[in-house]
Amino acid sequence: MKVIAVDIDNVLNNFSDTLAKSNFTFNDSYGLSCQDFEHYLTLLKQDAWAESEFLTSKFSDFRHRIHAQCYLLAQAKPGSVQFMNWLKANDWKIIICTKRNLRLVGECTKKWLADNHIPYDYLVMSANKIVFCKLWNVPYLIDDDILNIIHGEQYGIQVYYPIMSKHSSVTSPIAKGFSKFEELEQCLPK
Amino acid sequence: MFTKIEMLDVFYQTMRKDIMKIENKNYGFDFINKLTSGNATLDYIQMENHFIHKYRLLDISDQQRKCLLQGHINQEYNVCLYFDETANNTLCFNIDNNYKKNNNEIIPEIELVVDYLQQHLGTYDMEALSVKSGRGYHVWCRFAKPIANQLLLGFMIRISAKALASLHYNKHDYHSVKINMSPNPRFAKIISLRAFGSKHIKTDSFSRIKTIDGVLLNEEASWQYFKDYTTNKTIPEQQFMLAYNDLVNVIPVSN
Numbered sequence: 188m189k190v191i192a193v194d195i196d197n198v199l200n201n202f203s204d205t206l207a208k209s210n211f212t213f214n215d216s217y218g219l220s221c222q223d224f225e226h227y228l229t230l231l232k233q234d235a236w237a238e239s240e241f242l243t244s245k246f247s248d249f250r251h252r253i254h255a256q257c258y259l260l261a262q263a264k265p266g267s268v269q270f271m272n273w274l275k276a277n278d279w280k281i282i283i284c285t286k287r288n289l290r291l292v293g294e295c296t297k298k299w300l301a302d303n304h305i306p307y308d309y310l311v312m313s314a315n316k317i318v319f320c321k322l323w324n325v326p327y328l329i330d331d332d333i334l335n336i337i338h339g340e341q342y343g344i345q346v347y348y349p350i351m352s353k354h355s356s357v358t359s360p361i362a363k364g365f366s367k368f369e370e371l372e373q374c375l376p377k
Numbered sequence: 378m379f380t381k382i383e384m385l386d387v388f389y390q391t392m393r394k395d396i397m398k399i400e401n402k403n404y405g406f407d408f409i410n411k412l413t414s415g416n417a418t419l420d421y422i423q424m425e426n427h428f429i430h431k432y433r434l435l436d437i438s439d440q441q442r443k444c445l446l447q448g449h450i451n452q453e454y455n456v457c458l459y460f461d462e463t464a465n466n467t468l469c470f471n472i473d474n475n476y477k478k479n480n481n482e483i484i485p486e487i488e489l490v491v492d493y494l495q496q497h498l499g500t501y502d503m504e505a506l507s508v509k510s511g512r513g514y515h516v517w518c519r520f521a522k523p524i525a526n527q528l529l530l531g532f533m534i535r536i537s538a539k540a541l542a543s544l545h546y547n548k549h550d551y552h553s554v555k556i557n558m559s560p561n562p563r564f565a566k567i568i569s570l571r572a573f574g575s576k577h578i579k580t581d582s583f584s585r586i587k588t589i590d591g592v593l594l595n596e597e598a599s600w601q602y603f604k605d606y607t608t609n610k611t612i613p614e615q616q617f618m619l620a621y622n623d624l625v626n627v628i629p630v631s632n
Contacts, residue, residue, distance in 0.1 A: 241475045243555050289421045290567055313424040
């Protein structure tokens with residue numbers, strides 16, 4: 188059985204670019220002052236967090252709301268839809284594996300996948316994708332997360348990642364970066 | 378004589394019958410095939426810390442629902458239920474530790490908030506059913522008839538505000554606890570709560586009931602208390618409306 192786990196954000200879509208380039212307008216529904224709104228937005232665009240000793244805070248709520256908007260705005264990367272359909276046509280079992288909180292954004296995630304004609308067999312939310320792949324005997328993972336790229340090897344997971352500027356310092360003898368999805372079709376078993 | 382399944386059916390009368398979430402440590406494609414062997418479809422999987430897996434199932438038939446509830450009672454897994462999207466005869470304050478550090482501990486502020494909630498509900502002659510759950514408590518109320526979710530939420534927001542104010546007046550940081558309120562019309566479709574009779578996946582301990590006197594009951598006594606509560610402590614709709622109208626006058630915030 189050929190099984191593969193595929194991340195959504197920054198793999199199938201352009202999430203980080205969308206977050207960086209989109210304009211988000213201040214309004215009262217955020218429950219923040221205009222100053223805090225701008226401060227939090229700056230942090231978010233830098234992929235940083237506002238310091239807090241609490242799990243749920245004004246920042247965590249704000250982060251969720253902005254990310255949820257980006258999930259809808261993000262565009263499928265060139266070649267990603269064709270690649271996913273290539274997997275399907277070649278009898279791969281496809282697991283969409285994401286860190287998104289599917290309890291809250293499951294519906295918009297499924298809609299985005301359907302609107303973009305992206306086939307999949309299972310939708311999984313996991314903060315630790317390497318552990319998930321190890322437990323479920325999923326030998327292949329496509330993901331942009333640096334930790335997963337570095338640690339996949341020691342758990343026997345072959346990681347492929349779309350090359351981004353954040354990967355400039357990544358060194359892994361096993362994980363393979365790619366610029367185009369067509370390259371993956373050459374790497375994976377038919 | 379009610380069976381445990383019948384007790385759950387009566388208490389959670391208005392909750393969705395066709396959607397459930399299953400929580401356990403089982404995983405793998407064979408397990409999924411077993412879960413979906415009836416008509417049910419798997420919506421998504423959550424894998425959390427300590428290898429805990431949650432499976433959201435849709436289109437559950439009556440027969441499969443009974444089987445899943447029996448598995449819950451046998452403590453093979455936990456069943457989590459979803460509220461009706463428009464009106465419900467139960468509400469729940471879900472109280473958790475909000476600190477990032479040692480998040481699984483039940484901190485003193487949580488016990489205090491449970492007490493304050495019970496006290497404030499008590500002023501309206503409402504008795505709550507408090508169940509120790511995970512890193513906090515679920516504090517339930519059950520009504521004789523379904524009540525619109527918007528009214529239930531308006532009521533819960535005001536009672537929670539009173540409980541947190543009590544915490545604040547007694548020199549505790551009200552940010553230390555998080556109170557999630559269900560049913561919330563925005564989240565009724567997507568947020569589920571463990572049914573009574575669950576066990577803590579990490580510790581294997583039964584989710585025990587805490588009485589209004591502060592006594593934590595054992596498993597058998599908890600089931601008995603649950604039965605008595607369902608039979609004798611159901612709150613009339615009129616009593617809810619009197620409490621709601623009073624609270625709206627005292628705390629005139631918008632939802």
